[in-house]
Amino acid sequence: MAFSKLSKIILFVITGISLVVVLFFFLAENSDRFDELEDTVAELTAPADLPLATLPTVDSLAADSTASDSTAAALIEDAGSTALAAPEVAETPTVNIREELSLADYLIYIHTDIALVWAYILAILTAVSSLLFPLLKVFSNPKGFIKLGAVVVVAAxxxxxxxxxxxxxxxxxxxYxxxxxxxxxxxxxxxxxxFVTYTLFGIAIFSILFSVIARAFK
Known part of the structure; x- marks a missing residue:
């Protein structure tokens, strides 16, 4: 009985979140400024241009035919050391997109991703639950294997x-x-x-309504 109540609670929670996501997806402000927002985000997250160190020029007169090999090598080594001693450049700080964009622009930028991510989550939950719950029944009642096969066939x-x-x-x-x-x-x-998400969402809503109406007439 407790397991049945837990299943109903989980179903109500998933259905509620799905409804919120669907409403958010369809009611959120749509804008043809999505490309502009993408460019803005790209500029905010792009690393800053780093200043290049100037490589000092070795005086050609110091490395003429009269200079010894050791003197020329010392001059070249000194030039390399000077180049490596360029001022350190601070790392580009991490940009918080939410703080840089207004709430309306931020919702426009992410609302499609939210719907797709939730669709993927529902698909995974459906696949897991469609196999897990029948398997639990199979252990308690071997005849339930027939129902498990039916669930797999319907899902396929x-x-x-x-x-x-x-x-x-x-x-x-x-x-775009x-x-x-x-x-x-x-x-x-x-x-x-x-398509799978919409179908299962419709079945879930229908099951809830049918259960409520059926109890009302008992």
């Missing part, structure tokens, strides 16, 4: 269907002219994860 079908429906067409982003969003393999994998 969902992934295959999601992959077939996914598209490798480059995403059109307003104001780069090529980072044009890799077909990456786009299909992202689409697959998103």
């Amino acid at each position: 079908i969902l992934i295959v269907v999601s992959y077939v429906l996914s598209s490798g067409t480059p995403i059109e982003i307003v104001g 002219t780069g090529t980072a969003n044009s890799d077909p393999g990456t786009l299909k994998m992202v689409d697959t994860v998103l």
Whole structure:
């Protein structure tokens, strides 16, 4: 019974976080200034230009045919030592992007990453739970192996269907002219994860609503 309650609590927490992420993704301010923000972040995180030490010129007269080999070697060694003794340059300090950008710009810059990262987390949690919970039941009831097989088959079908429906067409982003969003393999994998996430999220919401409504009529 306690395990059942814990499962419901975990389900509610995951569903709540998913809802917040989805709302944040769709309601967050969209802007065609994303390229501008990327350039700003690149400038903030780029290392500062380091001053170069000036290599002193060895007087050619001192190394003429009349100078001894030891004198010429000493002059060259002295020149190298002088170059290595250039003033030390302070390391470029670590830049906190959150402090440099306004809250609105920061949300624009990160909101897509948040949605994708949460989609990956949900996909991993789903894969683990779809195998873990049936395995726990198999140990207590060997007949549960049939259910485990059914879960694996359904999960495989969902992934295959999601992959077939996914598209490798480059995403059109307003104001973006780069090529980072044009890799077909990456786009299909992202689409697959998103399709699986949306499907499981819908199933979770439906299960919660069905459970609440079913109890209301009992």
